[in-house]
Amino acid sequence: MSLGLPILHRSRGARAAATAAAFALGVAVAAVAAEAVTTGANPKEATVSIDNFTYAPVELTVAPGTTVKFVNHDDIPHSVVEAGGKFKSKVMDTDDDFTMTFNTPGEVNYFCGLHPRMKGKVIVKG
Ligand SMILES: [Cu+2]
Numbered sequence: 001m002s003l004g005l006p007i008l009h010r011s012r013g014a015r016a017a018a019t020a021a022a023f024a025l026g027v028a029v030a031a032v033a034a035e036a037v038t039t040g041a042n043p044k045e046a047t048v049s050i051d052n053f054t055y056a057p058v059e060l061t062v063a064p065g066t067t068v069k070f071v072n073h074d075d076i077p078h079s080v081v082e083a084g085g086k087f088k089s090k091v092m093d094t095d096d097d098f099t100m101t102f103n104t105p106g107e108v109n110y111f112c113g114l115h116p117r118m119k120g121k122v123i124v125k126g
Pocket of ligand 1: 053077078079112113114115118
């Protein structure tokens with residue numbers, strides 16, 4: 001009987017380890033699946049439209065590595081200026097666009113250099 005207990009302990013430990021491994025594997029598979037969705041038909045591209053002095057969507061959430069195209073549909077020139085000065089588009093006339101790739105997770109706040117009340121945000125989430 002003194003031999004039985006250690007064996008029982010070992011099998012319990014092995015089962016716990018197997019469960020932990022299966023869980024870890026499940027998480028890994030889920031992560032790969034999510035990645036596949038992001039990189040599938042539309043390989044990490046998104047668009048922000050500028051219409052009637054408004055960026056749309058005003059808050060855009062993207063995966064790291066996404067290239068965002070800002071397109072000015074207004075009859076008025078606009079631009080895209082990162083709040084911390086990290087990037088700045090030229091002044092975009094009607095139908096002009098500006099592209100920027102967002103690699104670092106975090107929030108990027110921007111505004112229009114010509115109309116500083118126009119504000120938008122890109123949220124980069126891994
Ligand atoms: Cu503007």
